[in-house]
Amino acid sequence: MLKKAYFFLLITGLVVVSTGCNNYSKILKSPDNTLKYETGVDLYENGNFKKALQFFDLLRTFYQGTEKGEKLTYYTANCYFQIKDYQLASYYFHQYQQMYPKGKHAEESAYLQAYCTYLDSPRPELDQTNTYKALQELQSFINRYPNSPKVGKATQLMDNLRKKLEIKEFKTAYLYYRMESYQAAITSFQNLLNDYPESDSKELYMYYIAKAYYDYADKSIVEKQKERFEKMVEAYNNLLFLFPKSKYLPELKPLSEKAKEHLK
Structure with missing residues (x-):
């Protein structure tokens, strides 16, 4: 008996879904744009974003420049945002700003455009074009809406993106060091210090500069060693001055003493 009841409910559900799909298809083909608009908005408000997009795509051009057109453009952008297609969401939030610069969603769209690009930013190992774009x-x-309540959040997002770029640059610098490309490693770590002067990893970067200078000097021809050992001692002293309790000093101090021996 239970199996029969379950089978009946399943068939009923399938019939309802099929009927609903047929009705939507008929409305999509209908010349009645008002009906299409109302159906699309109803789908959107009930969270059926993919189906709503089918109606919005047909209507945006027809209603362009009107109040309904503004709503359709914003709804289209938000549909893509809700289904996590951030590239298209960013495109339509940008389009909203271009077409309706004084619209009631202009500020929100400017933020969400940037936020979508932020969400589309890849992990540090990959190309960071979208990170720079975000x-x-x-x-x-921030420049356009300096008094927006979203400025604080936007600033935090920018900090996150900069950290991602910093991680990518560190991995590159460390790879140079592991490959014994010491000059490239030193330059890369120095660039990290210049680009991110407030970094929490500043101590680490200074350690690698000193370490790379020592290894570089140690493996150099005699004529080049003096200058490079001098640089190592200087890098060690810089670390000692800024981080007198650095955990790296016990490792680097003996190397600094050896470097000084080479300078006598």
Whole structure:
């Protein structure tokens, strides 16, 4: 008996879904744009974003420049945002700003455009084009809406993106060091210090500069050693001055003493 009841409910559900799909297909083909608009908005408000997009795509051009057109453009952007297609969401949030610069969602769209690009930023190992683009868009949002309540969040997002770029640069510098490309490693670690002067990893970067200078000098021809050992001692002293309790000093101090022996 239970199996029959379950089978009946399943068939009923399938019939309802099929009927609903047929009705939507008929409305999509209908010349009645008002009906299409109302159906699309109803789907959107009930969270059926993919189906709503089918209606919005048909109607945006027809209603362009009107109040309904503004709503459709914003709803389209938010549909893509809700289904996590951040590239298209960013595109339509940008389009909303271009078409309706004084619209009631202009500020929100500027933030969400940048936020979508932020969400589309890949992990540090990959190409960071979208990361730089997100930084630019977030800064543009802050410049345009300096009093927005979203400025604090946008600033935090920018900090996150900069940290990602810093991680990528560190991995590159460390790879140079592991490959014994010491000059490239030293330059890369120095760039990290210059680009991120407030970094929590500053001590680590200074350690690698001193370590790389020592290894570089130790493996250099005699004529080049003096200058490179001098640089190592200087790098060690810089670390000692800024981080007198650094955990790296016990390792580097003997190397610094050896470097000084070479300088006598």
